Amino acid sequence: MSVMTMVQAINNALDIKLAEDKSIVMFGEDVGVEGGVFRVTEGLQKKYGVERVFDSPLAESAIVGTGLGMAMSGLRPVVELQFDGFTYPAFNQIISNVSRMNNRTRGRFKAPMVIRFPYGGAINAIEHHSESPEALYAHIPGIKVVIPSTPHDAKGLMISAIESDDPVIFMEPKRIYRAIKQEVSEEKFTIPIGKAKVLTEGSDVTVIAFGALIRECQKAMVMTKAAGISVELIDLRTIYPIDRETIVNSIKKTGRVVIVAEASESFSVGAELMAIANEEAFLSLEAPPKRVMGFDTIVPLAQGEPFYMISPDRIFYEIEKTVRY
Amino acid sequence: MIFKDFNPAEDKTFRIIDDDGKVINKTYLPELDNATIIKAYQSMLFARVADQMAVSYQRQGRMYTYPPILGQEALQIAAGMIIREEDWLVPAFREMGVMLAKGVTLKEIFLYYLGNEEGSNFSNANHVLPICVPIGSQLLHATGIAYSVKYQKKDEVVFPFIGDGGTSEGDFSEALNYAAVWQVPVVFTIQNNQYAISVPVRNQTKSVNLAVKAVAFGMPGIKVDGNDFFAMYVAYKTAFDYARAGNGPVLIEAYTYRKGAHTTSDDPSKYRTKAEEQSWEKADPLERMKKFMNINGISIENEEALIEQYKAEVDKQFEEAENFRPYELEDVFNHMYVEMPEDLKRQKANYEQYLSWKEKRK
Numbered sequence: 306m307s308v309m310t311m312v313q314a315i316n317n318a319l320d321i322k323l324a325e326d327k328s329i330v331m332f333g334e335d336v337g338v339e340g341g342v343f344r345v346t347e348g349l350q351k352k353y354g355v356e357r358v359f360d361s362p363l364a365e366s367a368i369v370g371t372g373l374g375m376a377m378s379g380l381r382p383v384v385e386l387q388f389d390g391f392t393y394p395a396f397n398q399i400i401s402n403v404s405r406m407n408n409r410t411r412g413r414f415k416a417p418m419v420i421r422f423p424y425g426g427a428i429n430a431i432e433h434h435s436e437s438p439e440a441l442y443a444h445i446p447g448i449k450v451v452i453p454s455t456p457h458d459a460k461g462l463m464i465s466a467i468e469s470d471d472p473v474i475f476m477e478p479k480r481i482y483r484a485i486k487q488e489v490s491e492e493k494f495t496i497p498i499g500k501a502k503v504l505t506e507g508s509d510v511t512v513i514a515f516g517a518l519i520r521e522c523q524k525a526m527v528m529t530k531a532a533g534i535s536v537e538l539i540d541l542r543t544i545y546p547i548d549r550e551t552i553v554n555s556i557k558k559t560g561r562v563v564i565v566a567e568a569s570e571s572f573s574v575g576a577e578l579m580a581i582a583n584e585e586a587f588l589s590l591e592a593p594p595k596r597v598m599g600f601d602t603i604v605p606l607a608q609g610e611p612f613y614m615i616s617p618d619r620i621f622y623e624i625e626k627t628v629r630y
Numbered sequence: 631m632i633f634k635d636f637n638p639a640e641d642k643t644f645r646i647i648d649d650d651g652k653v654i655n656k657t658y659l660p661e662l663d664n665a666t667i668i669k670a671y672q673s674m675l676f677a678r679v680a681d682q683m684a685v686s687y688q689r690q691g692r693m694y695t696y697p698p699i700l701g702q703e704a705l706q707i708a709a710g711m712i713i714r715e716e717d718w719l720v721p722a723f724r725e726m727g728v729m730l731a732k733g734v735t736l737k738e739i740f741l742y743y744l745g746n747e748e749g750s751n752f753s754n755a756n757h758v759l760p761i762c763v764p765i766g767s768q769l770l771h772a773t774g775i776a777y778s779v780k781y782q783k784k785d786e787v788v789f790p791f792i793g794d795g796g797t798s799e800g801d802f803s804e805a806l807n808y809a810a811v812w813q814v815p816v817v818f819t820i821q822n823n824q825y826a827i828s829v830p831v832r833n834q835t836k837s838v839n840l841a842v843k844a845v846a847f848g849m850p851g852i853k854v855d856g857n858d859f860f861a862m863y864v865a866y867k868t869a870f871d872y873a874r875a876g877n878g879p880v881l882i883e884a885y886t887y888r889k890g891a892h893t894t895s896d897d898p899s900k901y902r903t904k905a906e907e908q909s910w911e912k913a914d915p916l917e918r919m920k921k922f923m924n925i926n927g928i929s930i931e932n933e934e935a936l937i938e939q940y941k942a943e944v945d946k947q948f949e950e951a952e953n954f955r956p957y958e959l960e961d962v963f964n965h966m967y968v969e970m971p972e973d974l975k976r977q978k979a980n981y982e983q984y985l986s987w988k989e990k991r992k
Binding site: 338368390613622 | 694695726742743744745747753762763764766767795796798799800801826827828829833834835895896901921957959961962963966971973974977978981984988
């Protein structure tokens with residue numbers, strides 16, 4: 306065991322897989338010499354050489370498109386897109402080709418690749434550096450979307466993502482890249498994609514979140530505890546394929562659900578979770594399902610960000626309203 | 631004609647003065663009077679002072695991440711002297727010098743980097759687009775604007791900017807191709823400052839230079855010493871005249887060096903050597919201009935006092951930006967749509983309820 310940040314834990318996962326599997330290559334903008342703008346791939350080029358870990362020319366569509374070519378011909382690329390807001394030039398490749406190749410060729414060409422990028426706000430950034438596009442990607446049939454909330458989970462999920470024969474979008478909550486330190490095993494281990502985790506058991510209300518907002522929910526739970534509200538907190542871990550079983554069992558038990566996420570509310574992962582609650586736990590509901598999510602606006606620049614970001618206060622406010630409904 | 635004399639396919643670079651400020655190409659030395667030359671130098675100096683103070687505001691924790699222009703002043707001021715009020719500036723995000731020339735205020739630039747969208751309103755400037763962070767995407771807007779200009783028979787030229795890294799994006803090629811096919815008035819500038827964050831231009835392209843990319847699209851291209859004010863001035867004047875006369879687009883590669891970091895979040899020591907940085911010192915655009923002025927007996931009186939005066943001006947504008955009215959909830963919502971949808975009004979009202987709950991709890 307050693308104490309790791311999420312950056313270190315992901316780096317460790319990449320290191321383990323690079324050592325173990327020669328078919329793995331990593332590239333993207335500033336990934337090689339610099340080790341990525343957040344240093345997630347730091348040291349890997351030195352260790353594994355420029356043929357396996359390298360800087361690409363500046364073109365996101367090319368990073369994903371050439372990655373798909375590699376994936377269809379015997380390699381397992383792990384590509385980095387530099388920021389959430391810079392993934393969109395690659396959107397065409399993801400939605401038109403990466404997600405469909407297995408289906409299009411009836412399994413003849415698979416796309417075993419991981420597309421990693423940092424996502425989310427609250428880092429006082431300029432535009433295009435604070436976005437949470439998980440719903441855009443989860444909406445694409447043929448893609449898996451994974452979001453870790455701790456260094457431990459990031460490592461186990463990253464190894465699973467690299468080993469997946471289906472393409473995986475791996476979204477890294479940049480706000481907690483270094484904010485959380487945790488004991489993480491240096492050995493190889495995996496965490497299954499498609500399984501949520503009940504972090505805290507409770508009886509009054511189910512709170513579902515993922516990524517950086519798990520921590521904000523846990524802060525809110527100090528307040529709910531003081532108010533005598535028993536919260537069951539679920540970390541989704543994987544956005545798609547979504548773990549219906551864990552979600553539905555919990556909502557059936559508590560009768561209430563509050564969903565917390567940073568992306569714009571409309572047509573979001575929150576909307577999907579509410580649909581699941583209504584489809585499968587309707588008769589158990591004692592209050593309307595509630596979303597605590599971003600406005601349907603662009604994430605504001607730093608001065609406006611505090612209005613947009615989901616605070617523990619606001620999470621508590623909505624939980625309390627739902628419980629007292 | 632400089633486009634013929636400095637054919638990028640032969641990897642020629644257009645220069646007028648050398649690193650010592652000596653004229654090495656008399657044929658093309660522009661006829662500028664002393665007052666204009668002094669004005670150009672002062673504009674470069676002002677841009678440099680403002681830029682260095684911006685970095686220091688960031689370091690003091692008074693401003694967020696900022697992309698310095700240090701070392702790229704000459705090409706920007708030269709562009710600024712050619713671009714008229716009615717012409718269009720389509721920036722990337724490292725064009726403060728051109729933006730100032732176009733009438734954007736420092737206060738607005740600072741306001742943006744203080745995290746307020748109001749800094750992109752540019753209420754004093756005409757035909758300036760906001761900075762564009764998604765690399766290269768702005769070039770297509772420039773080509774579209776130029777189509778409008780041609781269609782509306784206006785006398786305007788469009789000046790988009792991009793970096794060396796941006797030339798690898800598909801949008802770069804698409805914008806150049808469209809502009810050439812449509813034969814519209816665009817003067818594309820590549821600020822080749824040698825690095826796309828950490829990636830050197832030699833790993834970005836195997837083209838002999840960046841200007842040569844124009845050849846494939848069927849437009850003139852020229853590689854210019856971007857730290858040579860006079861060469862940049864002549865290149866811009868020639869390209870402007872060419873585009874304005876209806877001949878179609880031109881591509882200018884301004885070969886320069888990013889003396890500072892990519893942004894204040896970046897640490898260049900990770901990817902380049904001190905020796906390399908020092909080797910560019912002698913090419914510093916302000917130093918070269920000053921040497922030229924010394925040789926030619928053009929002097930600036932009391933430069934120290936001038937710098938102090940500039941610093942005071944920059945400080946004043948920064949303080950104005952700092953003292954801009956506080957950001958309000960309305961600012962998040964008001965400009966999302968021209969006509970705010972009911973659903974957004976609902977979200978805002980819900981948030982206001984939360985705020986009043988929070989207020990009561992205090």
